[in-house]
Amino acid sequence: MVVILLQCCLTRRQLLQLIFLCMTWKMGNNQLHYSVLEESQHGTFVGRIAQDLGLEVSELVPRMFRMESQGGGDYFEVNVQNGILFVNSRIDREELCVKNPVCAIHLEVIVDKPLKVFHIEVEIKDINDNAPTFPQKEQKVLVSELRTPGSFFPLEGASDADIGPNSLLSYTVSPNEHFALDVQSRHDESKLLGLLLKTSIDREVKAVHRLLLTATDGGKPELSGTAQLVIVVLDENDNAPAFNQSVYKVQMTEDVPSGSLVIKLNATDLDEGINKDVTYSFQNRAPANLKNIFTLDSANGEIRTKDKLDFEENHQYEIQVQASDKGSNPMTGYCSVVIELIDVNDNAPEMSLKSLIVPVMEDSPLGMVVALISVLDRDSGANGQVNCSLHPPGLPFKLVSTFKNYYSMVVAEPLDREQVSEYRLIVTAQDQGRPALSATSSLVVPIGDVNDNAPTFAQPSYTVFVKENNPPGAHIFTVSASDPDVAENALVSYWLDEKLWPLSSYISVHSESGKLYALQPLDYEELKLLEFQVRAKDAGLPSLCGNVTVQVFVVDENDNAPAVSGPDEDIATLVKVPVAAGHMVGKIHALDADSGYNAWLCYELHDAASGPWRVGLYSGEVSTTRALEEAEGGNSQSLLVLVKDHGKPVLSTTVTFSVSLVASAQAAQSDARLSGLGGNTKPLADNANLYLIIAICSVSSLFLLVILVYVALKCQSQAKEAMMYGPGTATLVCASEVGSWSYSNRHSHILAGVSGEPGAKSDLMVFSPNIPPPSGNEKRTGKPA
Template identity: 75%
Template sequence: MVASKADCAMRRLLQLVLFHTVWEMGSGQLHYSVPEESQHGTFVGRIAQDLGLEVSELVPRMFRMVSKDHKDYLEVNVQNGILFVNSRIDREELCYKNSVCAIHLEVIVDKPLRIFHVEVEIRDINDNAPIFSASEQILSIAELITVPGTQFPLEGASDSDIGSNAQLTYKLSSNEYFTIEQKIDEHNKPLAIVLKKPLDRELTSVHRLSLTATDGGQPQLSGTIQLVISVLDTNDNPPVFNQTVYRVRLLENAAAGTLVIKLNATDLDEGINKEISYSFSIHVSPNFQKIFSINSNTGEVNVNGNVDFEDINVFDLQIVAKDKGNPPLSGHCQVIIEVLDVNDNAPEVSVSSLSVPVPEDSPPGTVVALISVADRDSGANGKINCSLWPPKFPFKLTSTFKNYYSLVLSEPLDREQVAEYGLIVKVQDQGDPPLSASSSLVVPISDVNDNAPTFAQPSYTIFVKENNPPGAHIFTVSASDPDVAENALVSYWLDEKLWPLSSYISVHSESGKLYALQPLDYEEVKLLEFQVRAKDAGLPSLCGNVTIQVFVLDENDNTPVVSQSMEEPPALLVIPVASGHVVGKIRALDSDSGYNAWLRYELPEANSGPWRVGLYSGEISTTRILDEVEGGSSQNLLVVVKDHGKPPLSATATLSLSLVANTQAIKTDVRLPRTGGNAKPLADTANLYLIIAICSVSSLFLLVILVYVALRCQSQAKEEIMYGPGTATLVCASEVGSWSYSNRHSHILAGVSGEPGAKSDLMVFSPNIPACVENGKQQDLLCTTVSN
């Protein structure tokens, strides 16, 4: 008992060493063996341990075992990682007479995807006894004329086992006439009964012998057949073939009627005893007789059915030549037909464990699918070349084991470029001509959040008229994200750092619409500059931003205010007064800007009299020489101050004048032209100097304005104001291209750069502000630049 346990331990150790060696030499293949007919639950091997897998990770990694064409003979207990016998395994049913019988398993685990190849050899046990095709075999042997040593072929027993379990020895029951003999042949072991001495029919007409076949298994099994030998009289020459064994080669798929071989047997007898008929022996399988036929008269063996190398590659036909004597005698030969393979089976390709969709951030080397190929042909006809089409796609095939391939990622993926790949796996054997097959598979690519929302432009410029209604929609921003699903779901918000703008502007988180929360006042705020951010809903989320500049456009909403008139009224004016004499000046201010703040002064026509007012200077002067009091000693002048807005707003100012006659002054004024000839009054000379000074200052001011405009235009040519898809165009504000300078302070709210503060501004103003169109309707509130 101790020796038995030691032997078991030693065998177990040798088996583990053998497994390890096979694992190292077989590129990841495990080899086990188990005897056939093992009971359910029989231990085969610790497959998880041998594969280097932890038992605890079998279920999470979706451990599974695939056995192609071998049902469910074996199973793995995922609780302990042991491979065991699941159902009865009959080696003879599984592999027939093949010397090697194995079940090939594919063990697949995910996360990451890996495949292991396991081979379980099914060992033969001596569970089949030798079997004869019949319980009795009858032979006819002529008396006397049969010489000692003559052999008579017998059908041997068959044993479904292999190896020593199928090595048969024969024993003939004790007798004085016959002995049994078996020869060793390449394809067969012919069995014959040998005559030891001539037979005498008169002594014994029938010999009954027992033939026993015993195999070499442990324990030995045996089978028995009864031999009935009839002793015949006369016809002493049986037909004889010129060869005992004929060997023929035949291409598979040979057409029906193809001649395989023509046999010829001779008989030394004469007459009817010499006439021979040919037939298959009763020992020839009925299936073989369906594939081949023999002409009883000519001995020609022809193809009668389908010859398929993949089904049977060697045929053993036993032929009988029998004469027509009485009793008839027969001769025997053996025809061995070796079938040659032709390339008549196209390769087969199958795709298993397709792991899709593939995330676009998968690294190169990621296993996408497992592919197996097969070809039933042999030799070069069964060797397969596997390729992938189209080759430019970011995938490649790698060989993992014989006729097994992995489809792996060879390059980085980008779902935004290609969302799905259609691949074709092509296989072709090396036969002549070669045969091929293909299999199509679709590999979709899943999205990851690798693209931030982007706006069409880095910034937008918006023009909004002041006094807009609260909550007015002024613009819509839109960001695009090439990702899909939640990775492309964009929401909008204002930069949190721009909290001062929260009372002016808001953005709808889903639509990107910008709203003005309160009426804007150009006199308070001229520019709102801020950033709108767009964020997708991916994990982690990505952001983009755009700069928005909202310019507030001036409306004519402020009436001119007279700030200064003549000195304390009523004013005294001593007459006579020369024509063009400046009596006083009206000064007015307008809180608006540009064209809306450009003021002009007018006198009502009905009340103008000898007076006039400078259109833009506000100076009141006489239109002719006053040398007498008209309309009394006191006069009131009504001056109207208007701006250039549409509609214009106006204010009025009243000046009171008291006229006093001065005789000396009149005489002086009258005399001056006479004595002076072309000399001008002193007042006219002073006005001339004043006009020259004003023109000089105006010219200088205009030159400064022109230089400033040139510099601004050059700067704007470099930095174009963008709106929508085109380039913004500046609009000349007035009918004559007027300019206005306002020295009052303006407030600008900026959320991108610069601090809000006061500054003097030089503005281009326009009396005709263009209306904007949104969604097909005219909107007077919003004005933008015109896109080219």
Template identity: 70%
Template sequence: MVAWQNEPVMKQLLQLILLHTAWEMGSGQLHYSVPEESQHGTFVGRIAQDLGLEVSELVPRMFRIVSKGQKKDFFEVNVQNGILFVNSRIDREELCADNTDCSIHLEVIVDKPLRVFHVEVEIRDINDNAPIFSANEHILSIAEVITPGTRFPLEGASDADIGPNAFLTYKLRPNDYFSIEQKTNDHHNKPLTIVLKKPLDREEIPTHHLLLTATDGGKPELTGTVQLVINVLDTNDNPPVFNQSVYKIKLVENAANGTLVIKLNATDLDERSNGEISYFFSAHIAPNFQKIFNINSNTGEVTVSGSVDFEDRSVYDLQIVAEDKGNPPLSGHCQLIIEVLDVNDNAPEVSVSSLSVPVPEDSPPGTVVALISVSDKDSEANGQVTCSLWPPGLPFKLVSTFKNYYSLVVSEHLDREHMAEYGLMVMAQDQGLPSLSASSTVVVPISDINDNAPAFAQSSYTVFVKENNPPGAHIFTVSAFDLDIAENSLISYWIDEKLWPLSSYISVHSESGKLYALQPLDYEELKLLEFQVNAKDAGLPSLCGNVTIQVFVVDENDNAPAVTGQTEDNSILLVVPVPAGHMLGKIHALDADSGYNAWLCYELHEANNGPWRVGLHSGEISTIRSMDEAEGSRSQNLRVLVKDHGKPQLSATATLSVSLVTSAQAIQTNIRLPRTDEISKPKADIVNLYLIIAICSVSSLFLLAVITYVALRCQFQSKEPMVYGPGTATLVCASEVGSWSYSNRHSHILTGVNGEALAKNDLMVFSPNIPASENGKQQDLLCGTPKPPNPDWRYSASLRAGMQGAVHMDEAGALRVGPGPEQQWPTVSSATTEPEAGEVSPPVGAGVNSNSWTFKYGPGNSKQPGPESKKQTQVSFLLR
């Protein structure tokens, strides 16, 4: 009982298994069948369910079907329930003629992702066509002398249906003289004959009227009839006879006109006109057959007279009649079957559909670009087609999805910047001899993806800008390039201000990349601007690149020398006699510029005359000759002109009032200015002793400070990270007297009231390149025009000059001398990038015999922006 109840379920499972097996064996092809003449809306199959698609996906994925090679849409799919139904009337005979297999091929296409399915709908034949005879009446002439048993061929009926529906049986109305005979064989037309059962007697029955009925094998049965009229003849009792009743000939298609197909031969036992035979086609063959073949009525030769095409028709069935010239004439019949042999005369056809372009360059391998189908009208090997892609080596390939159906897919990574468009040629070639081929060109453009960041031609740029530029001046233009196109290559620029603020100094135009100086730059305040310019494209997501810009401010001679320590009463009281070469004092000036613009020289004003001279570079005022008491009670004004070496040259003037008094006048004014010859030896010894003690104390303190600093430096060097700040632009100059340097440090040195310098402060970091000579010649040489800067200006002069008693220190600093304010002369920093390193530097305009030095430890110029300056350590000493 249980087994009987489960029997329907088992049948359904078995059907599902068989359907799945058929699906696998059919390589994804669905097969349905529907009878012809079905009404609109007739159910065909649940195509969405059978293809494994959800009904809800049909509309979003643009579900659609295409009838292959059909002008009408015989089928349609209801996208609401996924059912395939009949859309219009289907006539199998009109669609497939007498072909046994009649199917309509459908392509089912869905998008997202693109897929194609193949569906075959078989059109089943129904018995909707009755047998039809070629004429309503058929007339035969039979001589009365014909013996019983003689057979007379008849043209049978035709049925447009196929299979059992076209299986015809014949029935003749019962009579005493004739019967119908139908033989079954493998011929295309089944021979139909009427058989004479007993001798005819024209005098008894001159004409016989018979009704022939043809019935097909369909359900319900359909019939057709023809009226047979048999005239009984009285003479010529031997008809022509062929040596074969059926002739089979093979003929190659495309045979030339006039080609002999066969020569037929019939014989007639009669003599004279009763035995003369003429040949012709039966009136029952199709008229178009007579346009293709021709028969010679006298010889019986059948020749080609038209186009023989295997693709139009592969078999021709011809009925041949041989008739004598007797009275009445007698005829014989035979069947000529011509089988056309196929030759490779049709090239393959390539069709491209569902072309999805452009293809994004980031498409993964396997992305479907187009669907391609190939076909060939020839048969067997002539119709077998292989498909390939040319040229080879492109990032695409053909994937076979079904017989003669291919998908063009991406096989490798695409790069639009390497190739923006591909021209592909799909080539199809058959297997015939000789082989024929066809091709179709597919253009596949590649769409751009933002996969290239903006890039600059260089990683950094160096820009030199003169100081005192006008606000908003254009100083440089940065330009980045992007290999992408459209919005992915639209670049905008901006300045990265993370390291230090630049908004008040520099701006960049976001579109053109032009850099503008927003305010005048001052070399004395700012030597170097180093920043990054970023470039960003407009893609989604956007990509960025950057470049480093170093803007060096070039110094101009915009600062005149300034005399330091000058007051309203710059007077010197000098007690005569005075020996030659006695130094009265020293004029000191500084210049905020650097390089040649800050290199100063001193000279007396042209209006000044007398026994005075001034050091060209030292500014020391001394006597040229000795002065005695006869020149006392005189006062002179000395005007010293201080000039720099800039272009244009700037200058300043210092005025000194020198009063000459005798010793008696000095006593009267309660001023005691001892001369050299008045200093006693004991006092000089005491002074020397104090000087030695002071020098030793300073040296000890200096040595202790150096050791302490070096120890602290070594201790914290590994703990503290290196801090970099904007560097200081420097310039090294070379002249005939040696190598020297400028920087942006300045010191202020005053002259003693008693006419004697407190300390010599001319600092040098080089040994002169000339031997010692007289003061005049040496001054002339030093006053000469300076040579251009040494190309190796980045290294300190102390490293390059052959100094007398060179100074070597790990933590070198700036040298300073004497009491009084610090003089920050233009110097060259030592060749180090660490802001904590010190400097060893001489002042500009130092004399050859200078012997005073200043060592300065700690950070560089305090004006320079950068990390917070650490505490400086300075040690000064004087060399005598």
């Protein structure tokens, strides 16, 4: 009627929306709930599972729709053609769930692309398919003829495998005049079934009474079971043993040792003699497993533990005890002993690793799940409450409780494989019992490498000294870069900056070893310094680079002999006599293209016995060793002067110095004649020297100005480019026995090619003598330090 009204009041679309909302509410968190009656036939409709899960029927097969039962069995199946869940095999609720009030089968539905898991619970409804049954088809009841009306005689009740109303039993007994059926409520809300004596009985009238006991359940339709009651009337011993309590309650911890006393029972019998002696025993209806756990002393009524108790298996035990006397017709008294166990912390937590994702990349985001750990403690209360922790402290991971008994280990801090490549973790699960119990498990979490480190050199720059005139292809240095990454991320290759292309004719680098080679002989006189950058690149994706500056200083070798300045190697001079001793008659000028010691020149006469002449060891000045008289006029002498450098090996050259001696009168005539002929007189020579000095200074100043302007313009044009030239500074200071000298040089060599003036020298040599001017027999003794 309600459905008809709803259909009348709601449109079809509204009714569908209402049904959809109801199904969405049922699904909850990806979980459906269905119900089906037990014993349903194969093919019985359970539910439209595809529709309820929001899946299209056409995508069930492509998405690999599959269903699994958590408890095993093939009770249900899904028709992938229409998405209907149906009963596949017979379901017996009593066989599946015994007496559990709620019986359900849990199913997992899994679909791929994308992966989803749905949980389905199918409740198995009970039907009244089990009739009540008695443990014995015939029950024997002994009744003394002296028992007074109102006496109670316990009976064994029936049991019904169904639940709910289907298991609610009611009892009836066949009509008779002496007995009535009595049902008493017990402490645990169960019923105690028995016969109540209505009137006194007489064995002589009737010794045995046979009654039919019927048990009927509350199902529809009702089912019933019967048992035959055989009531034997006893003639003697009319007092049964009696306990002071019908129910005894005992509490004890589960860890008591075997053989511990549970309780000592005491039943009294008002009879005398043999009829008063009592023996104790378990009732016949006591479960068999109780006799394996407890023992009962038949003589003194002591109940003791026989085996270890376990709270996790059973919280409570109930023992039915009877006391019988030893009369010819024994009489029995009954009681129940309820043993409640107290839990102790006797179960350590148990851990199970459900998932572990390794290696963990060092660039993993914070909060990424690394492992899923399940923790279970079988104890109860605080004894079963577990806390998990990670050791040692300071780890970049933490545990997060994600669900009941589940913990996720997530990344808590940034990872760096170069600092720690592997973590060894200890997961500790500890309960809250006293004393607390714990369990540990070890995890090894390797860290995966990413290319996050560029190759680095040991120092920011290297200085290399290479002698000039090296052989082509000579190995001059090796650069090495290290990369803390691993595998291809640490595979380093070397190359020169592509912007430094002019270097390709001078220097090359081996891409794998980092060895630097000089491709051609280096000439100190042309190139004094090469400065460039070597780059190192790893093979990671993306690759990272590092660079280092290399300064290659060309070391001078003595490969240039001294050269005398002038048009030729012969120098002539005219000397007027008389002259005093020590008079300078001329000076020899020589240059050496080398530098330092290799350019430090000394002068000496080739023949030490060359008359009254001497030459300055370092100045090249030719002077007289004695006074010359006019009588020596008209003579001409040629001096052979040897000019040597200080290199190893020593290189030298010779120059002929011609001296013409003229008297004063001859000198005047010669001067006049030379003047008339256009010859060189002394004033003219002096003027020529002055003019020559002025010209040389002017040209040098102009040349220096041009060089400075050119360098400034060149630096400005290449300010934003990579290193195309190599600036350098070399300073050397030495001392010797004859004095001290210093050599400094500042130059800039343009690799693109800037031609300088041939033969130009940028060396400056300063000499400070420490001894008096040398005598005529002076020998060079100074050696550079």
